Amino acid sequence: MQDTIDVRSDTVTHPTPAMRQAMYTAEVGDDVYGDDPGAHQLESLAAQRLNKQAALFVPSGNMGNQLALLTHCQTGNEVILGEDCHIVQHETGGSAVIAGVQLRTIPSRQGILDASEIEKRIRIGHDIHYPKTGLICLENAHSNGRVIPLSVMHSISKLAQQHHIPLHLDGARIFNAATYLGCQASEIAQYADTVMFCLSKGLAAPIGSILAGSSDFIARARKNRKLLGGGMRQVGVLAAPGIIALTDMVQRLDEDHHNARILGARLAMLPGIQINLDDIHINMVWLSLPPDLDTEKLMSALRVAGIKANPPEFGQMRLMTHWQINALAIDRIVAVFTTQLSK
């Protein structure tokens, strides 16, 4: 039997053999008492990688973002962010429930926000009708797979500082963005007061994300994490693979990006498939299928070939590479598309 290939997302990655070994031997303590050595090590390593004062290990990226909103804002504040970002689209409306804030979305040009559009929406003055602008959020890499240029982040960060508004970065894939830009993650993180990134996506840890910022902010976020039920006990078994994610796995992300470009280029040669190869910045390939293609048949052929993929939405399909997708897996994926498109 052939191995299953899973290109639905990079969240599907399994921990590497080295991670499983590290989990087995991890020293643990009760982290709510501050006793878990692995959690301390992971948090200080993460803070160091982003050049922030402190960091907090949280169960998910979603919780990291929501914790940032809760810790930065007062109930009734307004948060300015892109209309297509993860916090708006994929966090179950949590910002209304948890932080009790109002989201003020702005148009996004493939993930890029204009500083002038943000500026127009910053609440100035003491009009009693206005909510207070409590936070600006950016996302890099964007969940559309594109990396936002540092110049864009710089101009928005300058604007935020002028108005004394904190800036949070959803950097779920910040290490992919840094790999694409050829810079350190800290060079991206410098433009934000707080940063969330995921250990559990392309970096292959089984669970967990990091929220980083100033020591004072992280102390308050730690209390809020407890409030949300996210205080974890013998969490060293999860911190151990997180440390490997930050030391080893960050170094191989270019391989995933390379494989995404190869996959994209090969699929783009098939009749009727449209891919903008310039949009493949990280490990994500978006393709448009010919309108007359029987997508049910394509999905069934992929299933039969042992390939898990999400079906197209509005004619667009997303395939993601990660450490478990190698050249052979790419051959198998391309073979199915080739057969289906030549029928």
Ligand SMILES: Cc1ncc(COP(=O)(O)O)c(C=O)c1O
């Ligand atoms: C940009 C972005 N932010 C946040 C998240 C949430 O991460 P998690 O799935 O760990 O909650 C994701 C997940 O895919 C994401 O793509």
